[in-house]
Amino acid sequence: MWRCASGLARNRWGIRRLSSVLRRHVVDEGDWSYSSEWWDPASEGHTCFSKLSSHGNGIVSVAAYPTSTPSVDQWLMTEKWLQHRYAAMYPELNQKDCQFKVLGYQWRVLKFNDDTRQSTVKVMAACRPSDPGSLILMQQSHCLAVPYVKSMVSVGLTALAASSFDLLNAVIGKKSMNILCIGHGGGTIPLFLASKIKGSNVHVVEIDPVVVEASVEAMGFPSFDQTQQFIWDETLKSRISIHVSDVYDYIKKDSNIYDIVFVDAYDGDDIFPCKLWDINGDFLPHLANRVHPVHGTVVVNLHSDSDVPTRGDGDDNSLFFQSLLPLGKYVRKVCSAYKGHFGEAFTVAVPWLCNITLVACKGKIFDRRDIVSGQLASKSNLVEALLNLKFSCLNYVKSGLMVVK
Structure with missing residues (x-):
């Protein structure tokens, strides 16, 4: 959990879903310059999880926000990695069944009582085109957003x-x-x-x-x-x-x-x-x-x-x-x-x-x-x-x- 320092600018950014925005070149995907994408007081994001806790945390929820990185032209490398990984796991499958398609990236923010931000992560969604129900959600472990x-x-x-x-x-x-x-x-x-x-x-x-x-x-x-x-x-x-x-x-x-x-x-x-x-x-x-x-x-x-x-x-x-x-x-x-x-x-x-x-x-x-x-x-x-x-x-x-x- 964290508190934002008072006086910081928190302007709303009109970012389209899975789109890129112009900004200075940043190698770190978790750089604080990206915080406006998931910390916009004017946007509640899309709630993708909500459940009442019995351990004093109230409503535990997760909100999703669009992220500008990685850009679409970088997805191919990830798709190839997923394909090689899945083929190694299931060598009996043919190459077509092992192919993956990246659907996009999002910020996911864990909240207590729809107010207190507890964690922020970047996730990737992907699936195998041969099996549309094979959706996987992978937290990007290298990205420390806060x-x-x-x-x-x-x-x-x-x-x-x-x-x-x-x-x-x-x-x-x-x-x-x-x-x-x-x-x-x-x-x-x-x-x-x-x-x-x-x-x-x-x-x-x-x-x-x-x-x-x-x-x-x-x-x-x-x-x-x-x-x-x-x-x-x-x-x-x-x-x-x-x-x-x-x-x-x-x-x-x-x-x-x-x-x-x-x-x-x-x-x-x-x-x-x-x-x-x-x-x-x-x-x-x-x-x-x-x-x-x-x-x-x-x-x-x-x-x-x-x-x-x-x-x-x-x-x-x-x-x-x-x-x-x-x-x-x-x-x-x-x-x-x-x-x-x-x-x-x-x-x-x-x-x-x-x-x-x-x-x-x-x-x-x-x-x-x-x-x-x-x-x-x-x-x-x-x-x-x-x-x-x-x-x-x-x-x-x-x-x-x-x-x-």
Whole structure:
């Protein structure tokens, strides 16, 4: 979940379905310059999923919006990949039955109570012309549409790499990497990590089965049901496990030791549950016991306490506004709680949004901002190269960094 910084322009864009619009050349399909395509207050999009939750999230819905990328002339490459993948899965079929046609791409936005935006993903729809009922919906794992997600991934993995973890061998599959994602949403973070890190074992804990259902049915998250076709890379089956459970119950029974944990859990009232940060509660001690004692890293998505307008990196006032964000009482309490249980912590501000990324680490001494900044900067290029990121990792690492005292 995120909050848009106040004062940002949100003009309506008249974009035709599956059409292209003129804009500056952008390599990253999830660049914030595309946000107007799926975040237009004047448009509710097309609702493609809606169901009442019994776990406090109200109406869980998914809205679809047209996207301008990839352009039609890029679809042929994807169609060929799908054909080769399907032919490998079903060698007994003839070539005609293995052909695929891309129908188009859309943004899909997960909402609670038709108001609170929880996740945004890009999906591709395709089918086999020989079987019009063979529609598949594939979430584009490489596309991270919301800046706070890029911040969590960039800063979290950079901190992990700076804490002596061998990220290189995890990425190429020579070393295992245990990852815990608390909160599923549309499945953006777990799918991204599983697709980028061959040695990953991603465990996702989500309390609401309706959220998982929405991600699979309407947001293109892969179904691991054995009765369903699995057109993705087959190895993803072994890398992602979804646990529909209260995270407190799960963590008490869990025996895994995690290298990194991502916490992004907001309910239908847009509240980060107190039990996930209560310094005197039982959750944080249990979580601390499940994190690696030397390089264990925990990454938490937080709202700032006030809608201070953050701006892009090119604005001279950007760092000034970003430096104000972590100072509210709520954020301070959460940061203090995680620092108290994990030892060291720092925060960065998320560009364009009123969000904070909190990182708590074991085994590192983050007592000075310049030391932290230097350690992270030295590893950011490594993370960017290893994961083949289409955005600058360093820009998120250096955004209003502050050490939690």
